[in-house]
Amino acid sequence: MTEAPPRVLTIAGSDSGGGAGIQADLRTFFACGVHGCVALTAVTVQNSLGVTGVVEIPADTVAAQIVSVAEDIGLQAAKTGMLASAQIIEAITPALDRVGIGAGRIPLVVDPVSASMHGNQLLADNALDALRGLLFPRATLVTPNLDEVRLITGIAVKDREDQRVAAEALHAMGPQWVLVKGGHMWDDPECLDLLYDGREFIELPGPRYDTEHTHGSGDTLASSISSALAKGATVPEAVRFGKEFIVRSVATAYPLGAGSGPVSPFWRLEKTAGPAQHA
DSSP: OOOOOOEEEEEEEEOTTSSSHHHHHHHHHHHHTOEEEEEEEEEEEEETTEEEEEEEOOHHHHHHHHHHHHHHTOOSEEEEOOOOSHHHHHHHHHHHHHHTBSTTSBOEEEOOOOBOTTSOBOSOHHHHHHIIIIIGGGOSEEOOOHHHHHHHHOOOOOSHHHHHHHHHHHHTTSOSEEEEOOTTOTTSSBOOEEEEOSSOEEEEOOBOOOOSOOBTHHHHHHHHHHHHHHTTOOHHHHHHHHHHHHHHHHHTOOOOTTSOOBOOOGGGGSTTOOOOTTO
16 A cells, blocks of 8 residues: 555635636646645536636535544645635634644645636625635735735735735735735736745746636646645745646646636646656
8 A cells, every 4th residue: 555645625616617616726736646635615606608606615514624634634735715705714714723724834825716817806805804814814825816916905916016015015914925926917928926925025937828718727826836835845945836837737728618718737647747846
């Protein structure tokens, strides 16, 4: 019998189209060589054109999933995706504390899913308050896109200087590290992600591809970073690995349905794909 691989928990919603949410997380975990566990927060009615329905899982059930998995199977990292409501965030916080996730213990990556791909607000204001006040202080890393930065901080990032100001504002909310993603900074010829720990800015440039098929990109980035953290990488090492992973996943994205197709981790299955550090 072989030894169990590192285990990573995703606390997120389901995408019936398979391109984002826990489906994107689980296939990324597999591609990165870690075992994925799930605490489901919501079931969506969703395809490539968008979301037409959401059913939340009861908050106490979400919290119970976390405790059940962590206390039996054990975890080396965890991440959050769509948390749906303030009630769910308030319920999972003591569950995370109980099993030692976040706050400098088991790494916790918070992907603060709060805006649609068109920039519309997905979380109620009280849920945004709960993100800021409860999860951010426990986070090893937060990974907002620019629409989420605007909702969380009120800062509309237009250029790289704004990106630094936003990183400082987010870090002041309590996470150990902040990654401000630059994919929505459309006037920049590169996709520059900015990592910040309160002392040093680390710039992570990448190519900007001319594609509409970017569904699940935030989930895939956060889950690949979480996978590297579970294998013992430092935060800068894990984020660099995640950046490489998402760049290649966007480059190999494919069309699906009549709307936006998903980014693809299938490149990891190619025989020519060499191992990356901490992969």
